[in-house]
Each structure stands twice: as C-alpha cells, then as structure tokens.
Amino acid sequence: MEGLRKQEHLSFGLIPFEEDRVSSAVDSERFIGQALQQAKQWDFPDVDAQVWKAAQQGLKSQLAIWFDQACSDFEARNQSLLQVKIAQANRHFDRRRSSDQKRLDTMQASGRRESMLRLIEANMEKDNEHRRHRIEEMENRATFTPEVAELGAGVIKVEVP
Numbered sequence: 105m106e107g108l109r110k111q112e113h114l115s116f117g118l119i120p121f122e123e124d125r126v127s128s129a130v131d132s133e134r135f136i137g138q139a140l141q142q143a144k145q146w147d148f149p150d151v152d153a154q155v156w157k158a159a160q161q162g163l164k165s166q167l168a169i170w171f172d173q174a175c176s177d178f179e180a181r182n183q184s185l186l187q188v189k190i191a192q193a194n195r196h197f198d199r200r201r202s203s204d205q206k207r208l209d210t211m212q213a214s215g216r217r218e219s220m221l222r223l224i225e226a227n228m229e230k231d232n233e234h235r236r237h238r239i240e241e242m243e244n245r246a247t248f249t250p251e252v253a254e255l256g257a258g259v260i261k262v263e264v265p
Contacts, residue, residue: 105175105249106248106249107178107182107186107245108182108245109182113174115129115167115170115174116129116132117163117167117170118131118132118136119159119162119163121151121159126162136260139262149259149261151259156259171252179248182246183246186242190239197231197235201228201231207224208221208225
C-alpha cells in the first residue's frame with residue numbers, strides 16, 4: 105500500500121478442514137510458522153476436491169475482509185499524517201510570512217524606497233506560491249493506492265504422534 109509512506113502487509117489464513125472456519129490471522133501465522141520450522145516430512149496429502157474448493161473460497165473471502173480492514177486502517181493513518189504535514193507546512197510558512205510582514209512594516213515606517221518594499225512583497229507572494237505547491241504535492245503523494253499480490257494456497261497435513 106502506498107500513500108505518504110509505503111507499507112507492505114503479509115497475511116496468513118488457515119482453515120482446519122474439521123472446523124470449517126478460518127482461524128484468526130495471528131493463529132494462522134503462528135501455525136504456519138511453526139509448520140515451516142518444525143516439519144519433518146513434506147508430502148502432498150490427498151484432499152477431496154469439494155472440501156478443498158470450499159476451504160479455498162472461505163479463505164479467499166476472509167483474506168478479502170482482512171485486506172479491506174488493512175486498507176481502511178492504512179488510509180486513515182495516511183489521512184492523519186497528511187493533515188499533520190499540512191499543518192506543519194502552514195505553520196512554517198505562517199512564521200515566514202509574519203517575519204516578512206514585520207520587516208515590510210519596519211521598512212515602510214523608516215521610509216525605504218518603493219523598490220525595496222516591492223521586493224519584499226514579491227518574496228511574500230513567492231512564498232505563498234511555494235506553500236500552495238508544497239501542499240498540493242503532499243496531497244498528490246497522499247493518494248492511496250492499494251496493491252494486491254498473488255495469493256498462495258496449499259494443504260498442510262498435521263499428524264500428531
């Protein structure tokens with residue numbers, strides 16, 4: 105997922121055939137990790153095609169729900185970060201504008217030449233353009249783009265001694 109920051113998210117899903125329900129993401133990841141680390145034998149278990157298709161559909165549905173939740177969470181964090189960054193940029197440019205305005209007022213009070221005053225006013229306008237450009241750039245970078253990678257699926261047969 106991309107926005108102001110980039111995030112990669114890997115999800116594991118597990119459906120024990122006997123239970124016909126998807127285990128939680130945490131339990132699934134834990135189980136698959138343990139199977140990968142502790143397995144002594146890898147073979148290809150014979151599974152009924154209908155059972156396999158039903159399990160696969162259930163898993164795809166649950167992974168889609170988890171993906172939607174991850175996208176919603178990421179998008180909310182992305183929008184919050186955007187608001188913080190815009191506020192920071194506005195404070196930065198507000199301080200600069202205040203400083204330039206004080207300098208302009210001081211120069212006007214001391215009777216400086218009009219050309220000097222116009223130079224400061226031009227710099228102030230240039231800063232306003234820079235502010236608009238920076239905020240627009242942040243908003244463009246904050247555009248949320250979810251990316252879906254391929255889904256891998258398989259069968260793990262667990263035999264407890």
